[in-house]
Amino acid sequence: MNAHAWTRELQVGEGFRLADVDPESKPGFSGGKAEGARALAAGLDDLNELQERLFAESRAGVAKDAVLLVLQAMDSAGKGGIVRHVVGGVDPQGVSLTAFKAPTDEERSHDFLWRIAKRLPEPGFIGVFDRSHYEDVLIGRVRGLAAPEEIEGRYAAINQFEADAAASGIRIVKVMLHISRDEQKERLMERLERPDKHWKYNPGDVDERLLWDEYMAAYQTVFERTSTEVAPWHVVPANAKWYARLAVQELLLAALEDIDPQWPKADFDVAAEKKRLAAS
Amino acid sequence: MNAHAWTRELQVGEGFRLADVDPESKPGFSGGKAEGARALAAGLDDLNELQERLFAESRAGVAKDAVLLVLQAMDSAGKGGIVRHVVGGVDPQGVSLTAFKAPTDEERSHDFLWRIAKRLPEPGFIGVFDRSHYEDVLIGRVRGLAAPEEIEGRYAAINQFEADAAASGIRIVKVMLHISRDEQKERLMERLERPDKHWKYNPGDVDERLLWDEYMAAYQTVFERTSTEVAPWHVVPANAKWYARLAVQELLLAALEDIDPQWPKADFDVAAEKKRLAAS
Numbered sequence: 001m002n003a004h005a006w007t008r009e010l011q012v013g014e015g016f017r018l019a020d021v022d023p024e025s026k027p028g029f030s031g032g033k034a035e036g037a038r039a040l041a042a043g044l045d046d047l048n049e050l051q052e053r054l055f056a057e058s059r060a061g062v063a064k065d066a067v068l069l070v071l072q073a074m075d076s077a078g079k080g081g082i083v084r085h086v087v088g089g090v091d092p093q094g095v096s097l098t099a100f101k102a103p104t105d106e107e108r109s110h111d112f113l114w115r116i117a118k119r120l121p122e123p124g125f126i127g128v129f130d131r132s133h134y135e136d137v138l139i140g141r142v143r144g145l146a147a148p149e150e151i152e153g154r155y156a157a158i159n160q161f162e163a164d165a166a167a168s169g170i171r172i173v174k175v176m177l178h179i180s181r182d183e184q185k186e187r188l189m190e191r192l193e194r195p196d197k198h199w200k201y202n203p204g205d206v207d208e209r210l211l212w213d214e215y216m217a218a219y220q221t222v223f224e225r226t227s228t229e230v231a232p233w234h235v236v237p238a239n240a241k242w243y244a245r246l247a248v249q250e251l252l253l254a255a256l257e258d259i260d261p262q263w264p265k266a267d268f269d270v271a272a273e274k275k276r277l278a279a280s
Numbered sequence: 281m282n283a284h285a286w287t288r289e290l291q292v293g294e295g296f297r298l299a300d301v302d303p304e305s306k307p308g309f310s311g312g313k314a315e316g317a318r319a320l321a322a323g324l325d326d327l328n329e330l331q332e333r334l335f336a337e338s339r340a341g342v343a344k345d346a347v348l349l350v351l352q353a354m355d356s357a358g359k360g361g362i363v364r365h366v367v368g369g370v371d372p373q374g375v376s377l378t379a380f381k382a383p384t385d386e387e388r389s390h391d392f393l394w395r396i397a398k399r400l401p402e403p404g405f406i407g408v409f410d411r412s413h414y415e416d417v418l419i420g421r422v423r424g425l426a427a428p429e430e431i432e433g434r435y436a437a438i439n440q441f442e443a444d445a446a447a448s449g450i451r452i453v454k455v456m457l458h459i460s461r462d463e464q465k466e467r468l469m470e471r472l473e474r475p476d477k478h479w480k481y482n483p484g485d486v487d488e489r490l491l492w493d494e495y496m497a498a499y500q501t502v503f504e505r506t507s508t509e510v511a512p513w514h515v516v517p518a519n520a521k522w523y524a525r526l527a528v529q530e531l532l533l534a535a536l537e538d539i540d541p542q543w544p545k546a547d548f549d550v551a552a553e554k555k556r557l558a559a560s
Contacts, residue, residue, distance in 0.1 A: 056479035199336035
Protein backbone atom coordinates (compact mmCIF):
# COMPACT_ATOMS: atom_id res chain seq x y z
CA MET A 1 0.00 0.00 0.00
CA ASN A 2 1.15 3.54 -0.71
CA ALA A 3 1.40 6.28 1.78
CA HIS A 4 -1.11 8.96 0.90
CA ALA A 5 0.32 11.71 3.03
CA TRP A 6 0.81 13.93 0.03
CA THR A 7 -2.93 14.40 -0.38
CA ARG A 8 -2.83 16.40 2.87
CA GLU A 9 -1.47 19.23 0.76
CA LEU A 10 -4.78 19.36 -1.04
CA GLN A 11 -6.80 19.82 2.10
CA VAL A 12 -8.50 23.14 2.75
CA GLY A 13 -7.35 24.53 6.09
CA GLU A 14 -7.21 27.76 8.01
CA GLY A 15 -6.53 30.76 5.78
CA PHE A 16 -7.04 28.86 2.54
CA ARG A 17 -7.47 31.01 -0.53
CA LEU A 18 -8.75 29.44 -3.73
CA ALA A 19 -7.21 32.29 -5.71
CA ASP A 20 -3.78 31.09 -4.60
CA VAL A 21 -4.18 27.63 -6.09
CA ASP A 22 -2.60 27.20 -9.51
CA PRO A 23 -4.80 24.82 -11.56
CA GLU A 24 -1.65 23.74 -13.43
CA SER A 25 0.16 22.67 -10.27
CA LYS A 26 0.58 19.09 -9.03
CA PRO A 27 1.00 19.47 -5.27
CA GLY A 28 2.80 16.60 -3.60
CA PHE A 29 3.54 14.68 -6.78
CA SER A 30 6.90 15.21 -8.38
CA GLY A 31 6.56 12.78 -11.30
CA GLY A 32 5.31 13.49 -14.79
CA LYS A 33 2.38 12.15 -16.78
CA ALA A 34 3.84 8.72 -17.46
CA GLU A 35 4.76 8.24 -13.82
CA GLY A 36 1.29 9.42 -12.87
CA ALA A 37 -0.28 6.83 -15.14
CA ARG A 38 1.83 4.11 -13.55
CA ALA A 39 0.90 5.27 -10.07
CA LEU A 40 -2.78 5.30 -11.04
CA ALA A 41 -2.61 1.72 -12.32
CA ALA A 42 -0.75 0.55 -9.23
CA GLY A 43 -3.15 2.32 -6.90
CA LEU A 44 -6.10 0.72 -8.64
CA ASP A 45 -5.04 -2.70 -7.40
CA ASP A 46 -4.98 -1.42 -3.83
CA LEU A 47 -8.30 0.32 -4.34
CA ASN A 48 -9.85 -2.87 -5.65
CA GLU A 49 -8.69 -4.96 -2.75
CA LEU A 50 -9.85 -2.44 -0.17
CA GLN A 51 -13.18 -1.99 -1.91
CA GLU A 52 -13.74 -5.73 -2.09
CA ARG A 53 -12.99 -6.10 1.61
CA LEU A 54 -15.42 -3.32 2.41
CA PHE A 55 -18.06 -4.89 0.21
CA ALA A 56 -17.39 -8.30 1.77
CA GLU A 57 -18.15 -6.78 5.16
CA SER A 58 -21.46 -5.54 3.84
CA ARG A 59 -22.36 -8.94 2.44
CA ALA A 60 -21.46 -10.56 5.74
CA GLY A 61 -23.60 -7.99 7.52
CA VAL A 62 -20.72 -6.59 9.56
CA ALA A 63 -19.96 -3.41 7.63
CA LYS A 64 -20.33 -0.22 9.65
CA ASP A 65 -18.51 2.18 7.39
CA ALA A 66 -18.88 3.66 3.95
CA VAL A 67 -17.09 6.20 1.78
CA LEU A 68 -18.75 9.18 0.14
CA LEU A 69 -16.94 11.03 -2.60
CA VAL A 70 -18.49 14.42 -3.30
CA LEU A 71 -17.43 15.93 -6.64
CA GLN A 72 -17.93 19.59 -7.40
CA ALA A 73 -16.47 21.64 -10.22
CA MET A 74 -17.08 24.10 -12.99
CA ASP A 75 -18.26 22.56 -16.28
CA SER A 76 -15.70 20.44 -18.13
CA ALA A 77 -13.37 20.24 -15.13
CA GLY A 78 -13.35 16.45 -15.34
CA LYS A 79 -15.97 15.03 -12.96
CA GLY A 80 -17.03 12.56 -15.63
CA GLY A 81 -13.44 11.44 -16.13
CA ILE A 82 -13.06 10.79 -12.41
CA VAL A 83 -16.19 8.67 -12.44
CA ARG A 84 -15.07 6.82 -15.54
CA HIS A 85 -11.39 6.29 -14.79
CA VAL A 86 -11.16 6.20 -11.01
CA VAL A 87 -14.54 5.03 -9.74
CA GLY A 88 -14.99 2.94 -12.90
CA GLY A 89 -11.93 0.92 -11.92
CA VAL A 90 -13.66 -0.80 -9.02
CA ASP A 91 -16.39 -3.41 -8.94
CA PRO A 92 -19.71 -1.71 -9.82
CA GLN A 93 -21.45 -3.92 -7.28
CA GLY A 94 -19.94 -1.91 -4.46
CA VAL A 95 -20.47 1.55 -5.91
CA SER A 96 -23.55 3.74 -5.63
CA LEU A 97 -23.35 6.68 -7.98
CA THR A 98 -25.73 9.61 -8.09
CA ALA A 99 -25.60 12.41 -10.64
CA PHE A 100 -27.66 15.24 -9.18
CA LYS A 101 -29.50 17.37 -11.70
CA ALA A 102 -31.63 20.45 -11.16
CA PRO A 103 -34.15 19.40 -8.50
CA THR A 104 -37.54 18.12 -9.61
CA ASP A 105 -40.76 19.70 -8.40
CA GLU A 106 -41.10 17.02 -5.76
CA GLU A 107 -37.54 17.54 -4.57
CA ARG A 108 -38.07 21.27 -4.48
CA SER A 109 -41.05 20.81 -2.20
CA HIS A 110 -38.73 19.34 0.46
CA ASP A 111 -35.71 20.68 2.31
CA PHE A 112 -32.66 20.82 0.02
CA LEU A 113 -31.00 17.96 1.91
CA TRP A 114 -33.96 15.61 1.53
CA ARG A 115 -32.90 14.17 -1.81
CA ILE A 116 -29.28 14.05 -0.67
CA ALA A 117 -29.99 12.04 2.48
CA LYS A 118 -31.76 9.40 0.41
CA ARG A 119 -28.61 8.80 -1.59
CA LEU A 120 -26.08 8.47 1.21
CA PRO A 121 -24.18 5.21 0.76
CA GLU A 122 -25.15 2.14 2.78
CA PRO A 123 -22.43 0.58 4.95
CA GLY A 124 -19.96 -1.28 2.76
CA PHE A 125 -20.43 0.95 -0.27
CA ILE A 126 -18.51 3.69 -2.00
CA GLY A 127 -21.00 6.41 -2.75
CA VAL A 128 -20.22 9.03 -5.37
CA PHE A 129 -22.06 12.32 -5.76
CA ASP A 130 -21.57 13.95 -9.15
CA ARG A 131 -22.67 17.39 -7.97
CA SER A 132 -24.36 17.51 -4.59
CA HIS A 133 -26.01 19.62 -1.91
CA TYR A 134 -23.26 22.15 -2.58
CA GLU A 135 -25.09 23.22 -5.72
CA ASP A 136 -27.60 24.75 -3.34
CA VAL A 137 -24.96 27.18 -2.06
CA LEU A 138 -23.12 27.59 -5.37
CA ILE A 139 -25.52 28.09 -8.26
CA GLY A 140 -28.11 28.72 -5.56
CA ARG A 141 -26.14 31.75 -4.42
CA VAL A 142 -24.74 32.94 -7.74
CA ARG A 143 -28.10 32.76 -9.46
CA GLY A 144 -30.07 33.93 -6.44
CA LEU A 145 -32.24 30.80 -6.49
CA ALA A 146 -33.00 31.29 -2.81
CA ALA A 147 -33.09 34.27 -0.47
CA PRO A 148 -29.71 35.27 1.04
CA GLU A 149 -30.88 34.33 4.57
CA GLU A 150 -31.91 30.92 3.30
CA ILE A 151 -28.52 30.40 1.63
CA GLU A 152 -26.84 31.59 4.80
CA GLY A 153 -28.65 28.99 6.88
CA ARG A 154 -27.65 26.21 4.54
CA TYR A 155 -23.97 26.17 5.51
CA ALA A 156 -24.80 25.25 9.09
CA ALA A 157 -27.40 22.75 7.92
CA ILE A 158 -24.81 21.12 5.69
CA ASN A 159 -22.26 20.92 8.51
CA GLN A 160 -24.79 19.30 10.81
CA PHE A 161 -25.90 16.90 8.09
CA GLU A 162 -22.34 15.88 7.30
CA ALA A 163 -21.41 15.55 10.98
CA ASP A 164 -24.33 13.15 11.43
CA ALA A 165 -23.32 11.19 8.34
CA ALA A 166 -19.71 11.00 9.54
CA ALA A 167 -20.85 9.87 12.98
CA SER A 168 -22.82 7.08 11.31
CA GLY A 169 -19.58 5.77 9.77
CA ILE A 170 -19.39 7.56 6.42
CA ARG A 171 -15.95 8.87 5.46
CA ILE A 172 -16.75 12.02 3.52
CA VAL A 173 -14.25 13.01 0.83
CA LYS A 174 -15.14 16.39 -0.65
CA VAL A 175 -13.34 17.36 -3.81
CA MET A 176 -13.44 20.48 -5.94
CA LEU A 177 -11.74 19.95 -9.28
CA HIS A 178 -10.09 23.25 -10.05
CA ILE A 179 -9.44 24.25 -13.65
CA SER A 180 -8.44 27.62 -15.00
CA ARG A 181 -10.72 29.82 -17.00
CA ASP A 182 -8.51 29.40 -20.06
CA GLU A 183 -8.49 25.63 -19.73
CA GLN A 184 -12.27 25.63 -19.59
CA LYS A 185 -12.46 27.69 -22.74
CA GLU A 186 -10.26 25.20 -24.56
CA ARG A 187 -12.27 22.22 -23.36
CA LEU A 188 -15.62 23.78 -24.24
CA MET A 189 -14.26 24.78 -27.64
CA GLU A 190 -13.22 21.19 -28.27
CA ARG A 191 -16.75 20.09 -27.52
CA LEU A 192 -18.02 22.55 -30.08
CA GLU A 193 -15.52 21.43 -32.67
CA ARG A 194 -16.33 17.73 -32.46
CA PRO A 195 -19.83 16.59 -33.49
CA ASP A 196 -19.42 13.52 -31.24
CA LYS A 197 -18.96 15.92 -28.31
CA HIS A 198 -21.83 18.27 -29.03
CA TRP A 199 -24.04 16.42 -26.57
CA LYS A 200 -21.67 17.44 -23.79
CA TYR A 201 -22.12 21.11 -24.64
CA ASN A 202 -24.88 23.29 -23.37
CA PRO A 203 -25.22 26.99 -24.20
CA GLY A 204 -25.86 27.44 -20.50
CA ASP A 205 -22.22 26.47 -19.89
CA VAL A 206 -21.12 29.80 -21.32
CA ASP A 207 -23.74 31.65 -19.27
CA GLU A 208 -22.24 30.14 -16.12
CA ARG A 209 -18.74 30.79 -17.40
CA LEU A 210 -19.52 34.48 -17.66
CA LEU A 211 -20.09 34.36 -13.89
CA TRP A 212 -16.69 32.75 -13.22
CA ASP A 213 -15.59 35.22 -10.55
CA GLU A 214 -18.91 34.95 -8.74
CA TYR A 215 -18.57 31.16 -8.73
CA MET A 216 -15.02 31.33 -7.40
CA ALA A 217 -16.24 33.63 -4.62
CA ALA A 218 -19.07 31.21 -3.83
CA TYR A 219 -16.58 28.32 -3.68
CA GLN A 220 -14.32 30.37 -1.40
CA THR A 221 -17.23 30.86 0.99
CA VAL A 222 -18.12 27.18 0.80
CA PHE A 223 -14.57 26.27 1.78
CA GLU A 224 -14.53 28.74 4.66
CA ARG A 225 -17.86 27.65 6.03
CA THR A 226 -17.98 23.91 5.38
CA SER A 227 -14.44 22.54 5.49
CA THR A 228 -14.73 20.77 8.83
CA GLU A 229 -12.62 18.24 10.64
CA VAL A 230 -14.94 15.33 9.83
CA ALA A 231 -15.61 16.49 6.29
CA PRO A 232 -12.76 18.60 4.96
CA TRP A 233 -12.65 19.98 1.45
CA HIS A 234 -9.87 19.19 -0.99
CA VAL A 235 -9.09 21.43 -3.91
CA VAL A 236 -7.52 19.36 -6.67
CA PRO A 237 -5.74 21.27 -9.44
CA ALA A 238 -7.28 19.75 -12.55
CA ASN A 239 -5.77 21.30 -15.66
CA ALA A 240 -3.81 18.05 -15.91
CA LYS A 241 -6.44 15.32 -15.97
CA TRP A 242 -3.97 12.61 -15.07
CA TYR A 243 -2.97 14.44 -11.91
CA ALA A 244 -6.56 15.04 -10.81
CA ARG A 245 -7.43 11.37 -11.28
CA LEU A 246 -4.41 10.24 -9.33
CA ALA A 247 -5.13 12.68 -6.52
CA VAL A 248 -8.76 11.59 -6.17
CA GLN A 249 -7.72 7.94 -6.22
CA GLU A 250 -5.26 8.68 -3.43
CA LEU A 251 -7.98 10.41 -1.41
CA LEU A 252 -10.22 7.37 -1.80
CA LEU A 253 -7.36 5.07 -0.80
CA ALA A 254 -6.69 7.16 2.30
CA ALA A 255 -10.38 6.98 3.29
CA LEU A 256 -10.51 3.22 2.76
CA GLU A 257 -7.27 2.65 4.66
CA ASP A 258 -8.70 4.67 7.49
CA ILE A 259 -11.64 2.26 7.56
CA ASP A 260 -9.21 -0.65 7.28
CA PRO A 261 -11.83 -3.22 6.22
CA GLN A 262 -11.07 -6.86 7.01
CA TRP A 263 -12.16 -10.07 5.36
CA PRO A 264 -15.12 -11.15 7.50
CA LYS A 265 -14.62 -14.24 9.62
CA ALA A 266 -16.76 -17.21 8.65
CA ASP A 267 -19.91 -17.39 10.76
CA PHE A 268 -20.20 -21.10 9.96
CA ASP A 269 -18.12 -24.18 10.71
CA VAL A 270 -15.70 -24.33 7.77
CA ALA A 271 -14.63 -27.96 8.33
CA ALA A 272 -18.22 -29.13 8.66
CA GLU A 273 -19.21 -27.27 5.50
CA LYS A 274 -16.35 -28.84 3.57
CA LYS A 275 -17.63 -32.27 4.54
CA ARG A 276 -21.20 -31.37 3.71
CA LEU A 277 -20.16 -29.97 0.33
CA ALA A 278 -17.93 -32.95 -0.45
CA ALA A 279 -20.86 -35.28 0.18
CA SER A 280 -23.27 -33.27 -1.96
CA MET B 281 -17.81 -3.75 -35.23
CA ASN B 282 -18.07 -7.52 -35.01
CA ALA B 283 -20.88 -9.60 -36.26
CA HIS B 284 -22.62 -11.21 -33.34
CA ALA B 285 -24.49 -13.84 -35.25
CA TRP B 286 -22.85 -16.61 -33.29
CA THR B 287 -24.77 -15.67 -30.18
CA ARG B 288 -27.91 -16.91 -31.95
CA GLU B 289 -26.72 -20.38 -31.08
CA LEU B 290 -27.24 -19.55 -27.42
CA GLN B 291 -30.86 -18.59 -27.89
CA VAL B 292 -33.57 -20.77 -26.44
CA GLY B 293 -35.95 -21.85 -29.17
CA GLU B 294 -38.57 -24.45 -29.91
CA GLY B 295 -37.71 -27.85 -28.43
CA PHE B 296 -34.84 -26.54 -26.32
CA ARG B 297 -33.66 -28.90 -23.61
CA LEU B 298 -31.36 -27.58 -20.90
CA ALA B 299 -30.15 -31.11 -20.21
CA ASP B 300 -28.64 -31.17 -23.70
CA VAL B 301 -26.40 -28.16 -23.09
CA ASP B 302 -22.85 -29.03 -22.12
CA PRO B 303 -21.59 -26.43 -19.61
CA GLU B 304 -18.06 -27.02 -20.93
CA SER B 305 -19.00 -26.17 -24.51
CA LYS B 306 -18.30 -22.88 -26.29
CA PRO B 307 -20.99 -22.68 -28.96
CA GLY B 308 -20.12 -20.49 -31.90
CA PHE B 309 -16.62 -19.63 -30.75
CA SER B 310 -13.80 -21.73 -32.11
CA GLY B 311 -10.89 -19.97 -30.42
CA GLY B 312 -9.26 -20.76 -27.10
CA LYS B 313 -8.87 -18.78 -23.89
CA ALA B 314 -6.20 -16.40 -25.19
CA GLU B 315 -8.22 -15.64 -28.30
CA GLY B 316 -11.28 -15.17 -26.13
CA ALA B 317 -9.44 -12.64 -23.97
CA ARG B 318 -8.40 -10.73 -27.09
CA ALA B 319 -11.94 -10.77 -28.44
CA LEU B 320 -13.25 -9.52 -25.08
CA ALA B 321 -10.80 -6.61 -25.04
CA ALA B 322 -11.62 -5.70 -28.64
CA GLY B 323 -15.35 -5.93 -28.02
CA LEU B 324 -15.05 -3.65 -25.02
CA ASP B 325 -14.04 -0.76 -27.25
CA ASP B 326 -17.16 -1.27 -29.35
CA LEU B 327 -19.28 -1.64 -26.25
CA ASN B 328 -17.92 1.60 -24.84
CA GLU B 329 -18.60 3.57 -27.97
CA LEU B 330 -22.14 2.24 -28.30
CA GLN B 331 -22.84 2.80 -24.62
CA GLU B 332 -21.56 6.36 -24.81
CA ARG B 333 -23.75 7.09 -27.81
CA LEU B 334 -26.75 5.70 -26.02
CA PHE B 335 -25.95 7.73 -22.93
CA ALA B 336 -25.40 10.82 -25.07
CA GLU B 337 -28.92 10.38 -26.42
CA SER B 338 -30.23 10.32 -22.87
CA ARG B 339 -28.35 13.48 -21.94
CA ALA B 340 -29.66 15.19 -25.04
CA GLY B 341 -33.16 14.05 -24.12
CA VAL B 342 -33.65 12.07 -27.32
CA ALA B 343 -33.05 8.52 -26.04
CA LYS B 344 -35.99 6.20 -26.48
CA ASP B 345 -34.27 2.89 -25.91
CA ALA B 346 -32.51 1.05 -23.14
CA VAL B 347 -30.93 -2.34 -22.60
CA LEU B 348 -31.78 -4.69 -19.76
CA LEU B 349 -29.47 -7.58 -18.99
CA VAL B 350 -31.14 -10.17 -16.76
CA LEU B 351 -28.68 -12.56 -15.11
CA GLN B 352 -29.82 -15.81 -13.56
CA ALA B 353 -27.73 -18.75 -12.41
CA MET B 354 -27.00 -21.26 -9.72
CA ASP B 355 -24.58 -20.02 -7.02
CA SER B 356 -20.99 -19.45 -8.11
CA ALA B 357 -21.85 -19.62 -11.82
CA GLY B 358 -20.22 -16.24 -12.41
CA LYS B 359 -22.84 -13.49 -12.25
CA GLY B 360 -20.48 -11.37 -10.21
CA GLY B 361 -17.71 -11.85 -12.74
CA ILE B 362 -19.99 -10.71 -15.55
CA VAL B 363 -20.87 -7.58 -13.62
CA ARG B 364 -17.23 -6.94 -12.77
CA HIS B 365 -15.58 -7.76 -16.09
CA VAL B 366 -18.22 -7.07 -18.73
CA VAL B 367 -20.54 -4.44 -17.26
CA GLY B 368 -17.62 -2.97 -15.27
CA GLY B 369 -15.89 -2.16 -18.54
CA VAL B 370 -18.30 0.59 -19.47
CA ASP B 371 -18.85 4.02 -17.98
CA PRO B 372 -20.66 3.62 -14.65
CA GLN B 373 -22.63 6.79 -15.40
CA GLY B 374 -24.67 4.90 -17.97
CA VAL B 375 -25.27 1.72 -16.00
CA SER B 376 -28.00 1.02 -13.50
CA LEU B 377 -27.31 -2.16 -11.56
CA THR B 378 -29.68 -3.90 -9.19
CA ALA B 379 -28.82 -6.95 -7.11
CA PHE B 380 -32.12 -8.42 -6.03
CA LYS B 381 -32.12 -10.10 -2.61
CA ALA B 382 -34.88 -11.93 -0.83
CA PRO B 383 -37.82 -9.51 -0.88
CA THR B 384 -38.34 -7.23 2.10
CA ASP B 385 -41.62 -7.18 4.00
CA GLU B 386 -42.71 -4.11 2.06
CA GLU B 387 -41.84 -5.76 -1.25
CA ARG B 388 -43.66 -8.90 -0.23
CA SER B 389 -46.80 -6.88 0.42
CA HIS B 390 -46.94 -5.98 -3.29
CA ASP B 391 -47.17 -8.00 -6.46
CA PHE B 392 -43.86 -9.75 -7.22
CA LEU B 393 -43.24 -7.47 -10.20
CA TRP B 394 -43.66 -4.26 -8.19
CA ARG B 395 -40.03 -4.01 -7.10
CA ILE B 396 -38.85 -5.10 -10.54
CA ALA B 397 -40.78 -2.42 -12.41
CA LYS B 398 -39.20 0.26 -10.24
CA ARG B 399 -35.74 -0.80 -11.39
CA LEU B 400 -36.31 -0.97 -15.14
CA PRO B 401 -33.66 1.13 -16.87
CA GLU B 402 -34.47 4.65 -18.01
CA PRO B 403 -33.98 5.40 -21.72
CA GLY B 404 -30.28 5.70 -22.49
CA PHE B 405 -29.16 3.31 -19.77
CA ILE B 406 -27.91 -0.24 -19.58
CA GLY B 407 -29.79 -1.87 -16.73
CA VAL B 408 -28.46 -5.01 -15.13
CA PHE B 409 -30.47 -7.34 -12.92
CA ASP B 410 -28.32 -9.62 -10.78
CA ARG B 411 -31.15 -12.07 -10.07
CA SER B 412 -34.61 -10.88 -10.98
CA HIS B 413 -38.32 -11.64 -11.11
CA TYR B 414 -37.31 -15.12 -12.24
CA GLU B 415 -36.38 -15.97 -8.66
CA ASP B 416 -40.13 -15.92 -8.05
CA VAL B 417 -40.59 -18.89 -10.39
CA LEU B 418 -37.30 -20.62 -9.54
CA ILE B 419 -36.65 -20.68 -5.79
CA GLY B 420 -40.33 -19.72 -5.49
CA ARG B 421 -41.27 -23.01 -7.13
CA VAL B 422 -38.50 -25.25 -5.80
CA ARG B 423 -39.01 -24.10 -2.23
CA GLY B 424 -42.77 -23.80 -2.52
CA LEU B 425 -42.73 -20.16 -1.45
CA ALA B 426 -46.04 -19.60 -3.20
CA ALA B 427 -48.99 -21.81 -4.07
CA PRO B 428 -48.64 -23.74 -7.36
CA GLU B 429 -51.54 -21.77 -8.95
CA GLU B 430 -49.83 -18.54 -8.01
CA ILE B 431 -46.53 -19.71 -9.53
CA GLU B 432 -48.43 -20.83 -12.60
CA GLY B 433 -49.94 -17.39 -13.08
CA ARG B 434 -46.57 -15.73 -12.85
CA TYR B 435 -45.28 -16.94 -16.20
CA ALA B 436 -48.01 -15.12 -18.05
CA ALA B 437 -47.58 -12.08 -15.84
CA ILE B 438 -43.88 -12.05 -16.63
CA ASN B 439 -44.49 -12.32 -20.37
CA GLN B 440 -46.95 -9.45 -20.28
CA PHE B 441 -44.59 -7.35 -18.16
CA GLU B 442 -41.67 -7.97 -20.48
CA ALA B 443 -43.76 -7.35 -23.59
CA ASP B 444 -44.75 -3.96 -22.16
CA ALA B 445 -41.14 -3.17 -21.29
CA ALA B 446 -39.98 -4.17 -24.76
CA ALA B 447 -42.72 -2.07 -26.36
CA SER B 448 -41.45 0.90 -24.35
CA GLY B 449 -38.04 0.52 -25.98
CA ILE B 450 -36.15 -1.80 -23.63
CA ARG B 451 -34.06 -4.51 -25.32
CA ILE B 452 -34.30 -7.40 -22.88
CA VAL B 453 -31.33 -9.77 -22.82
CA LYS B 454 -32.05 -12.74 -20.58
CA VAL B 455 -29.09 -14.92 -19.69
CA MET B 456 -28.79 -18.09 -17.66
CA LEU B 457 -25.18 -18.90 -16.86
CA HIS B 458 -25.00 -22.66 -16.97
CA ILE B 459 -22.37 -24.49 -14.94
CA SER B 460 -22.16 -28.18 -14.17
CA ARG B 461 -22.78 -29.64 -10.78
CA ASP B 462 -19.14 -30.69 -10.51
CA GLU B 463 -17.90 -27.25 -11.44
CA GLN B 464 -20.07 -25.73 -8.75
CA LYS B 465 -18.65 -28.11 -6.19
CA GLU B 466 -15.12 -27.06 -7.09
CA ARG B 467 -15.94 -23.37 -6.94
CA LEU B 468 -17.72 -23.62 -3.61
CA MET B 469 -14.85 -25.70 -2.24
CA GLU B 470 -12.42 -23.00 -3.26
CA ARG B 471 -14.47 -20.48 -1.35
CA LEU B 472 -14.23 -22.68 1.73
CA GLU B 473 -10.52 -23.14 1.34
CA ARG B 474 -9.66 -19.45 1.12
CA PRO B 475 -10.37 -17.25 4.15
CA ASP B 476 -10.61 -14.23 1.84
CA LYS B 477 -13.46 -16.01 0.03
CA HIS B 478 -15.44 -17.15 3.07
CA TRP B 479 -17.72 -14.15 2.75
CA LYS B 480 -18.89 -15.47 -0.59
CA TYR B 481 -19.94 -18.75 0.95
CA ASN B 482 -23.25 -19.40 2.60
CA PRO B 483 -24.27 -22.76 4.06
CA GLY B 484 -27.55 -22.24 2.25
CA ASP B 485 -25.62 -22.66 -1.02
CA VAL B 486 -25.25 -26.37 -0.30
CA ASP B 487 -28.92 -26.63 0.66
CA GLU B 488 -29.85 -25.25 -2.77
CA ARG B 489 -27.23 -27.45 -4.42
CA LEU B 490 -28.92 -30.52 -2.99
CA LEU B 491 -31.97 -29.49 -5.02
CA TRP B 492 -29.97 -29.23 -8.27
CA ASP B 493 -32.32 -31.38 -10.34
CA GLU B 494 -35.36 -29.50 -9.09
CA TYR B 495 -33.72 -26.23 -10.07
CA MET B 496 -32.82 -27.53 -13.51
CA ALA B 497 -36.44 -28.59 -13.97
CA ALA B 498 -37.61 -25.16 -12.84
CA TYR B 499 -35.25 -23.50 -15.32
CA GLN B 500 -36.49 -25.80 -18.09
CA THR B 501 -40.05 -24.66 -17.38
CA VAL B 502 -38.96 -21.03 -17.30
CA PHE B 503 -37.40 -21.41 -20.73
CA GLU B 504 -40.47 -23.12 -22.16
CA ARG B 505 -42.87 -20.57 -20.78
CA THR B 506 -40.99 -17.28 -20.97
CA SER B 507 -38.61 -17.39 -23.91
CA THR B 508 -40.53 -15.06 -26.18
CA GLU B 509 -39.75 -13.27 -29.39
CA VAL B 510 -39.30 -9.92 -27.70
CA ALA B 511 -37.46 -11.35 -24.70
CA PRO B 512 -35.75 -14.61 -25.55
CA TRP B 513 -33.63 -16.56 -23.10
CA HIS B 514 -30.00 -17.38 -23.74
CA VAL B 515 -28.28 -20.26 -22.01
CA VAL B 516 -24.58 -19.53 -21.78
CA PRO B 517 -22.29 -22.46 -20.94
CA ALA B 518 -20.25 -21.07 -18.08
CA ASN B 519 -17.74 -23.64 -16.90
CA ALA B 520 -15.19 -21.53 -18.79
CA LYS B 521 -15.53 -18.05 -17.33
CA TRP B 522 -13.77 -16.41 -20.24
CA TYR B 523 -16.29 -17.85 -22.67
CA ALA B 524 -19.30 -16.78 -20.60
CA ARG B 525 -17.99 -13.22 -20.35
CA LEU B 526 -17.34 -13.03 -24.05
CA ALA B 527 -20.77 -14.41 -24.88
CA VAL B 528 -22.58 -11.94 -22.63
CA GLN B 529 -20.56 -9.08 -24.04
CA GLU B 530 -21.57 -10.19 -27.53
CA LEU B 531 -25.21 -10.30 -26.49
CA LEU B 532 -24.96 -6.76 -25.16
CA LEU B 533 -23.25 -5.63 -28.34
CA ALA B 534 -25.99 -7.16 -30.44
CA ALA B 535 -28.67 -5.38 -28.40
CA LEU B 536 -26.88 -2.04 -28.66
CA GLU B 537 -26.29 -2.44 -32.38
CA ASP B 538 -29.96 -3.17 -32.77
CA ILE B 539 -30.69 0.17 -31.09
CA ASP B 540 -28.00 1.79 -33.25
CA PRO B 541 -27.64 4.92 -31.11
CA GLN B 542 -26.39 8.05 -32.86
CA TRP B 543 -24.50 11.06 -31.60
CA PRO B 544 -27.26 13.58 -30.99
CA LYS B 545 -27.37 16.55 -33.30
CA ALA B 546 -26.66 19.89 -31.67
CA ASP B 547 -29.88 21.69 -30.74
CA PHE B 548 -27.98 24.99 -30.70
CA ASP B 549 -26.20 27.10 -33.32
CA VAL B 550 -22.64 25.74 -33.23
CA ALA B 551 -21.07 28.68 -35.05
CA ALA B 552 -22.83 31.20 -32.84
CA GLU B 553 -21.75 29.34 -29.71
CA LYS B 554 -18.15 29.26 -30.88
CA LYS B 555 -18.23 33.03 -31.21
CA ARG B 556 -19.90 33.48 -27.85
CA LEU B 557 -17.40 31.18 -26.18
CA ALA B 558 -14.43 32.85 -27.87
CA ALA B 559 -15.59 36.20 -26.57
CA SER B 560 -16.10 34.94 -23.02
